[in-house]
Amino acid sequence: MSGPLVVAVDGPAASGKSTLAKKLAAALGLAFLDTGLLYRAVGKRLLDAGADPSDERAALEAVASLRPEEVDAERLAGERIGEVASKVAAIPAVRAALLPWQRRFAHTPPGAVLAGRDVGTVVCPDAPLKIYVTASLEERARRRFEELRRRGQAPMLEAVLDELRERDRRDTERAVAPLRVADDARVLDTTELDAEAAFRVALRWAEAVAARCSAAGPAGLDRNP
Numbered sequence: 001m002s003g004p005l006v007v008a009v010d011g012p013a014a015s016g017k018s019t020l021a022k023k024l025a026a027a028l029g030l031a032f033l034d035t036g037l038l039y040r041a042v043g044k045r046l047l048d049a050g051a052d053p054s055d056e057r058a059a060l061e062a063v064a065s066l067r068p069e070e071v072d073a074e075r076l077a078g079e080r081i082g083e084v085a086s087k088v089a090a091i092p093a094v095r096a097a098l099l100p101w102q103r104r105f106a107h108t109p110p111g112a113v114l115a116g117r118d119v120g121t122v123v124c125p126d127a128p129l130k131i132y133v134t135a136s137l138e139e140r141a142r143r144r145f146e147e148l149r150r151r152g153q154a155p156m157l158e159a160v161l162d163e164l165r166e167r168d169r170r171d172t173e174r175a176v177a178p179l180r181v182a183d184d185a186r187v188l189d190t191t192e193l194d195a196e197a198a199f200r201v202a203l204r205w206a207e208a209v210a211a212r213c214s215a216a217g218p219a220g221l222d223r224n225p
């Protein structure tokens, strides 16, 4: 590989994009960043401080003082933090403040797989491979429901479905960097695929792009498929 390879993996909540992106990063020897954790970490700060999730000043203070050890998947799991994160994520100044950090991470050799909502559209629009992972709302709700049960909770399927529907609405309708399929993204619908089958499809795409980029030299890395 002649330069950092960036793979953008976007998609709605509970689509399985983070699991897929993490496995892809491990297989390709790239770094992995779940960008949702950045918004979740800011959201948790506001929750802990009892601040309003749409308070721009409090959110920007949280961004400025965020420590890497706070960006931890286990401590940031849960639908409540996810919901606050999606409110924080609708503040343009918060998104702008988190952008340089994400870009630096992506372009540090040997490259990275980033999972999120706007990686292919805003954070890394030049990524040579963009994957949009999706699944039906009902299937995503079923997976999230099972995940919560595995964590020892007693969720209601209807409530999980409503929460996901509301989060989809907020993520797709916000004014800045809304969730959408990048024009040059490959869509991976996992409604009928298990995690392993989805991974095999994505890996095939990634290996083909990595080989092409490698053959094209550094300039080729900035070109989309």
Ligand code: C5P
Binding pocket: 013, 014, 035, 036, 037, 039, 040, 082, 085, 086, 087, 089, 090, 115, 116, 117, 118, 119, 167, 171
């Ligand atoms: O992916 P996850 O559910 O952890 O993300 C939490 C929230 O953070 C999302 O609902 C979304 O509003 C926001 N987010 C975002 N842009 C990203 C990643 C996450 O707006 N790149």
